[in-house]
Amino acid sequence: MAKITFSKETYLKWFEEMMLMRRFEEKIAQLYGQQKIRGFCHLYIGQEAIVAATMSALIKEDKIITAYRDHAHALGCGISANEIMAELYGKVTGCTKGKGGSMHLFSKEHNFFGGHGIVGAQIPLGAGMALAEQYNGTKNLSVCYFGDGAARQGALHETFNMAMLWKLPVIFVCENNEYAMGTSVERTTNVMDIFKLGLGYEMPSFQVDGMQCEAVHIAIAEAAERARSGNGPTFLEIKTYRYRGHSMSDPAKYRTKEKLEEYKLQDPIERIRKTILSKKWASNDDLEKIEEKVNEIILASVEFAENSDYPAADSLYTDVYQHEYPFIIE
Numbered sequence: 001m002a003k004i005t006f007s008k009e010t011y012l013k014w015f016e017e018m019m020l021m022r023r024f025e026e027k028i029a030q031l032y033g034q035q036k037i038r039g040f041c042h043l044y045i046g047q048e049a050i051v052a053a054t055m056s057a058l059i060k061e062d063k064i065i066t067a068y069r070d071h072a073h074a075l076g077c078g079i080s081a082n083e084i085m086a087e088l089y090g091k092v093t094g095c096t097k098g099k100g101g102s103m104h105l106f107s108k109e110h111n112f113f114g115g116h117g118i119v120g121a122q123i124p125l126g127a128g129m130a131l132a133e134q135y136n137g138t139k140n141l142s143v144c145y146f147g148d149g150a151a152r153q154g155a156l157h158e159t160f161n162m163a164m165l166w167k168l169p170v171i172f173v174c175e176n177n178e179y180a181m182g183t184s185v186e187r188t189t190n191v192m193d194i195f196k197l198g199l200g201y202e203m204p205s206f207q208v209d210g211m212q213c214e215a216v217h218i219a220i221a222e223a224a225e226r227a228r229s230g231n232g233p234t235f236l237e238i239k240t241y242r243y244r245g246h247s248m249s250d251p252a253k254y255r256t257k258e259k260l261e262e263y264k265l266q267d268p269i270e271r272i273r274k275t276i277l278s279k280k281w282a283s284n285d286d287l288e289k290i291e292e293k294v295n296e297i298i299l300a301s302v303e304f305a306e307n308s309d310y311p312a313a314d315s316l317y318t319d320v321y322q323h324e325y326p327f328i329i330e
Helices: 008-033 048-057 071-077 081-089 122-135 154-165 194-201 213-228 257-264 268-278 284-307 313-317
Strands: 063-065 142-147 170-176 205-209 234-239
Touching: 008 048, 008 071, 008 081, 008 268, 008 284, 048 071, 048 170, 048 213, 048 268, 063 071, 063 122, 071 081, 081 284, 122 142, 122 154, 122 170, 154 170, 154 194, 170 194, 170 213, 194 205, 194 234, 205 213, 213 234, 213 268, 268 284
Parallel strands: 063 142, 142 170, 170 234, 205 234
Antiparallel strands: none
């Protein structure tokens, strides 16, 4: 694969997208504290480089599926902040009509297929989506995200075996933020380098620095080229760190403040900011204007959600089953 270089436009896009993801979730945390948003809610703060750099390496026809820490992925796929915020509020204008909430964002239009609350459930689904693309003869692929906790699920091994056997166009991404809820990786396995799980299936498997957009983009681009060429799946263990607890109800007392501050020194947004400023691609004032634009988008999304209606009571019985069958059995 030819050496990848990154333009000024790419860096500015990364900065704006990651800033939107982070400020959006910071607003979510505030609204959750005000009980405007309820239920389960899992924040992605600190991990934004993974989504931003994945999206810059893909095409819009590619399919994305992930677990319940899904706000950033939804934004990255192009679902509007308005639709996501309304969904978090449980409003009918949300991307799943107020019925999915934080953990079950979805948009067929934007090729984003969840948001899944069952740990590891999206892994075989991600391979199934890739199988559909292969069957239909497209050059599109599926990217399937999961956490280090889901890497312990048996479904992963069944899926890896079939994906390699059939050479499915899928990229498996383990977002290793070091904790499955509050349980550290070293307490759940003796295989500390999770990417090695793919080697038993002779799947190309690599470890990637998830705090660097450049490293993530290159890894995803190489895996995408492999998939589109008919050479099957790739497994990427992308090392990252979440700054908040597992969910809004988690005070994260299982780790030290020193460890958290150590990771914040590698903050992906600040790294991109420094690169942009050092190359004189933008000034501090320019970047502040981008942040102002992001804040306006977020404030507008809150207003949109506040002014939207809750689903009607009779909608409880809609969107439960698929009634239109593609064939008729006689």
